[in-house]
Amino acid sequence: MTSREYLKDKKRIVVKIGSSSLTHSETGKLNLRKIEKLVRILCELRNEGKDVALVSSGAIAVGKQAVSFGDKKASTSEKQALAAIGQAKLMMTYQRLFAEYNHTAAQILLTKDTIVNGISCFNAKNTFEQLFQMGMIPIVNENDTVATHEIEFGDNDRLSAIVTAMLNADLLILLSDIDGLYTDD
Numbered sequence: 001m002t003s004r005e006y007l008k009d010k011k012r013i014v015v016k017i018g019s020s021s022l023t024h025s026e027t028g029k030l031n032l033r034k035i036e037k038l039v040r041i042l043c044e045l046r047n048e049g050k051d052v053a054l055v056s057s058g059a060i061a062v063g064k065q066a067v068s069f070g071d072k073k074a075s076t077s078e079k080q081a082l083a084a085i086g087q088a089k090l091m092m093t094y095q096r097l098f099a100e101y102n103h104t105a106a107q108i109l110l111t112k113d114t115i116v117n118g119i120s121c122f123n124a125k126n127t128f129e130q131l132f133q134m135g136m137i138p139i140v141n142e143n144d145t146v147a148t149h150e151i152e153f154g155d156n157d158r159l160s161a162i163v164t165a166m167l168n169a170d171l172l173i174l175l176s177d178i179d180g181l182y183t184d185d
Contacts, residue, residue: 010170012132013045016055016160017175023061030062030090036097038175042137043101051132053167054105055140055160056094062086083144094139106136109143115162128167 024031045052063086098105114120131138164172
């Protein structure tokens with residue numbers, strides 16, 4: 001079965017992409033060619049009538065590039081500031097690329113508190129549903145500006161699984177540059 005045949009019956013798809021897949025390994029700058037290809041594929045899936053959500057890392061990495069932070073280790077408050085800078089720049093890039101294919105992206109920033117709080121989780125689900133009805137493509141990330149160690153998801157792989165379950169999605173696709181999938185320690 002080809003991947004196209006496998007996707008045919010899937011109505012709701014969540015795709016996750018990590019920072020290292022969004023950036024050039026040599027420079028840390030955004031890999032626009034990769035991002036454009038991803039956006040084109042997501043738009044095509046949306047054109048086929050599928051609900052598509054993208055869980056995207058990259059805010060801190062983009063923020064580091066914007067302020068020439070370098071490779072030094074960032075404190076929690078520095079990561080939060082870098083995320084605030086980078087999230088806006090990353091969304092601007094996504095908006096521009098989605099617009100080239102006549103689609104609009106919407107930003108949803110979640111925290112662990114959003115998911116465990118019944119009312120907040122209900123509201124998040126309603127927002128996703130309304131965005132899908134409007135034909136939008138939600139781009140999801142952890143709200144790193146307010147999430148600290150005690151309330152963070154840990155990584156966007158976990159966040160994407162939670163979003164997939166919350167949306168009752170048919171498929172989760174993890175895009176990665178890691179060679180292999182670990183099933184055990």
